Amino acid sequence: MTVKDLVRSLTGITTTGTPHLGNYVGAIRPAVRASREPGLENFYFLADFHALIKCDEPERIQRSTLEIAASWLAAGLDPEKVTFYRQSDIPEIPELTWLLTCVTGKGILNRAHAYKAALDKNEAAGQDADFDVTAGLFMYPVLMAADILMFKAHRVPVGRDQVQHIEMARDIAQRFNHLYGELLVLPDAVIDENVALLPGLDGRKMSKSYDNTIPLFGPREQLRKQIMGIVTDSRAPGEPKETAGSSLFSIFRAFASDEETKAFAQAFADGIGWADAKQQLFERIEREIGPMRERYQHLIDNPAEVQAILLAGAEKARAIAAPFLRDLRSAVGLRALGAQSTPGKDKSQPKGSLPQFKQYREKDGRFYFKFTEANGEVLLQSVGFESPREAGQAVKRLQTEGSAALADLNLLLEPLTNVKLELVTDALKRLLDETGA
């Protein structure tokens, strides 16, 4: 299978809270499973720019980012297999947000559910319509579109409440493509019908906003206590219990196999006492979560480890985002002043926009070369060579073999980061295309 055949899936998690069992069952577990499927290329990121829209407590943003990252890793997300990063580590995203902002109709944003809900709430309270509404809330869908379009995601697994945002991302992408050429990929929302909706302690959907959640990685004893506190009816031990409408039963089912669930239903029919049923539920959850708790705690205690994982993820992500953003900038006209074309509309690159090699001699008497982008940005800088001929030979190899020559030419002053490597590869390729070598 080639990279082209891969379906790219991407989703973000807003960093404002502590993960609970509902997040685990509804998002983390299905994502970790999906990340092991062949044929899917997965991007998961911590949407901390989005978090700023809802939360102005710096400590909470920081803590939540750590907790969510640690939870996903502890639950088995393999950062080698997926691209796992923090949104705010990708400066290309806010930049793309601006390009998209300029093609987004204000009317579309007026119709966004979350923004409208805020206005309706103000109206109901007799407030000014815009009371406490930030421009960030208004722009939320554009930032989200940038998250998705930056990486040409085909599929975006989300909850039902996010579907409108994906539709807006499609609209925005279409408008951009219409104006500037077919550059952006139109994403599809993916809603998993099989994912369990977990009831919370009080029987309503488990959600931060109802304050009825069970933290995913609280201490074992706390988990037990909270499960013992789940609301049940008042039937005594020995009396048959209803499974329908029982939160206890629904939560059990979200963790258990079909067989275990059947046996649990039978126990209900046979009149299991609520205390016993709760103990069984606790043990079943603990069997799955317990082994992950240690890894979670380790990561929480070693934030630098999590930071390093996220930075490595950001580097992978930027290796895709940086060259793509350059194409997008060029398409809208933010390009070298001598250049004339729009990559999406016209593949040929005008001469003025080609990257170049420059050879020179330094005070140390040695011979060097630089490889620069058309706009002057230095992409590569060589080590010093004894003679101009040697430097010239290295240049020649790069010109004719492209980035393939980089691997065995040990000629760089600074090691290449992935981001740079992507830029260099892209620039060499354009040069090769142009010279027909």
Ligand code: TRP
């Ligand atoms: N808005 C999403 C939520 O609240 C989080 C999010 C931000 C997201 N950017 C995204 C989800 C991009 C999918 C794709 O759940």
